[in-house]
Amino acid sequence: MGKLHLANFLTVLLCFTIADAQVNKGMTYSVECGITTASGEYSPLWLNANKQGLSSINRNNGYLAVGVFRPIDKEKDVTYGYGLELASAYNFTSSFIVQQAYLDLKYHKIGVSIGSKERDGEFVNPCLSSGALTLSGNARPIPQVWAGLPEYVIIPGTSGWLSFRGHIAYGRFTDDNWQKEFAAPLNDRTTNVLYHSKAIYFKVEKVNKYPFRFEFGLQMETEFGGTQYRNGKTLNMPARLKNYLKALFPMPGGKDTPLNEQDNIEGNLLGSWHASLNYRLKGWNLRAYYEHYYEDASMLVMEYPWKDGMVGFEITPPANPIVNGLVYEYVGSKDQSGPIMWDKNSQINEQISARDDYYNHSIYTGWQHWGMGLGNPLFTSPVYNTDGSIVFHNNRIIAHHFGVSGCPTNEMQYRILLSQSSNWGTYKKPFKEIKKNFSALVELTYSPCKLIGLSFTISGAIDRGSLMGDNTGGMLTIRKTGLLTK
Incomplete structure (x- = not known):
């Protein structure tokens, strides 16, 4: 794993911890080691996916991660928190990783987060969802300055009855060197790419009076700026x-951008509409959710039928030793507004904004970071x-995904993921x-x-089929967490 890297980051982390522990309370630490081995061309999908990028598709890989954290005290009106997590890795896209390094600030209801922080998707169960x-x-994580509610x-x-939350963020992608090597x-x-994110969500709920909760909202992400290298040209x-303002308020590019950016929105604009309906019934919690993904303004509104998206169902039963969570998801992206795209011109005054090509863009390397979508x-x-x-060579799919978890004893818990997909490229x-x-995980x-x-976590996983090939692998993860200060 690189003894020099490991020694350096442990030294830095130890100095930081000793110095900070003198003045702060509620600090925690985490030490985690993961080792994966597999047969086949890759490590199985569910051994490397949805792990915040701290993973590898290589058959044999491993990492050691050490972190210190101080969570935000939600009971206080003015407070702060932070996190620093560093890792040394073998057979990853890099051998030394700054996984998290952030400072959180809170002033009454307003929050600010500066740096790289792990974040999960909206309205999905991060342990059981396909993502x-x-x-x-x-x-x-993408380093950024995040501000919002x-x-x-x-x-x-x-x-x-009605409440809301939301955020605005600006940041920068950090995979320039990896792109050059890969x-x-x-x-x-495309290097030196800038990042923008914004979202607003609403909730309809009367707490302790009615058993339902409805949430909905809009999420927008943008890649902008940067330098593209294509066929020896820059x-x-x-x-x-x-341009920061154009990312905030999407609008066509100026004369200093390519022609297609002047006709459309500047940068790579994408995002989702979200909706979630939650219902409580005699100890059961039932939830249905929907995510409509869009790549441009035509699918942001209903210019074309919304045939693609994710539909999910989550069941949380009353406390029992067998099952504490169950998820089913359908993911469809085969339509993408249709196969034909046409920008109107002086000869044909007609525009067809189809063939959305999810996660890809004509200027940017697509919706990825360090090769992972x-x-x-x-x-x-792309990795x-x-x-x-x-x-992304494969973005037209139809998939079914199941996830189930349980806690048979106070000391044992399990998780099972099953995914089946048909893929059209x-x-x-x-x-x-x-x-x-x-793909399956136990x-x-x-x-x-x-x-x-x-x-101690033992994971076994497989891939079977013509897309990923036949891969079989196992992973051992050992994790220790605790308080540094009382």
């Missing part, structure tokens, strides 16, 4: 103040490509034949009561 379509926790705030005059000579790559996308991992990430291209480069894939975690904070 949200826009942001799933599949790739490494992390918790719902009641809107005055609604008798407590991309084949003269293949496309294209510098503008990154001045007005930022969205749902059932869309094959799997053998031709050096940083694009892309409209531009379709597969000659439909490729099938089945995971058992032992947390001995006498050794508080220590856990």
Whole structure:
């Protein structure tokens, strides 16, 4: 794993911890070691997906991660928190990883987060879901400045029925060196890419009076700025103040951008509409959720029928030793507004805004970070490509996903994931034949009561089919957490 890297980051982390522990309370630590071995071409999908990018598709890999954290005290009006997590890895995209490094600030209802912080998708169960379509926790965190309302705030005059939350963020992708090493000579790559995110969500609920809760909202993500390298040519996308504003308020590009950016929205705009309905019934919790993914303005509104998206159902039964959570999800992305795209011109004054090509873009390397897709991992990430291209070669899929978990004893818990997908490639480069894939995970975690904070997780997983190939693997994870200060 690189003894020099490991020694350096443990030294830095230890100095930080000793110095900070003198003045802060409620600090926690975590030490985690994971080792994976597999037969086949790759490590199985559910051994490397949705792990915040701290994973590898290589058959044999491992990591050691150490972190210190101080969580936000939600009971206080003015407070702060932070996290620092560093890792040394073997057979990853890099051998030394700054997994998390952030500072959280809270002033009454307003929150600010600065740095790299792990975040999961909206309205999905991060342990049992296949992953949200826009942001799933599949790739490494993007360093950013995030500001908003992390918790719902009641809107005055609604008798407590209606509340909202939301955020605005700006950041930067950090995989420039990886792109340069991964991309084949003269293949496309885009470096120094900037990031923008915004979202608003509403909740309809009368707490302790009615058993239902309805949530809905809109999420928007944008890649902008950056330098594109294509076929030996360089294209510098503008990154001045007005371009930050154009990311905030989507609008066409100026004369300093390519023609297609002037006709459409500047940068790579994408996101999702979300809806979730929750119902409580005699100790049961039933939830249905829907995510509509869009790549441009035509699917942001209903210019074309909404045939793609994710539909999910989650059941949380009354306390029992067999099952404590059950999830089913359907993911469909085969339509993408249709196969034909046409920008109107002087000869034909007609526009067809179809063939959305999910997660891909004509300028940017697509919706990925360090090779891992930022969205749902059932869309094959660029890190799997053998031709050096940083694009999604498979984004037209129909998938069914099941997840179940339980806690048979105070010391044992399990998790099972099952996913089956049919894959068509892309409209531009379709597969000659439909490729099938089945991926499964069985995971058992032992947390001995006498050794508080220590856990051992054994995971077994397989891939079967023509998409990923036949892969069989196992993973052992040992984790220790605890308080540094009382």
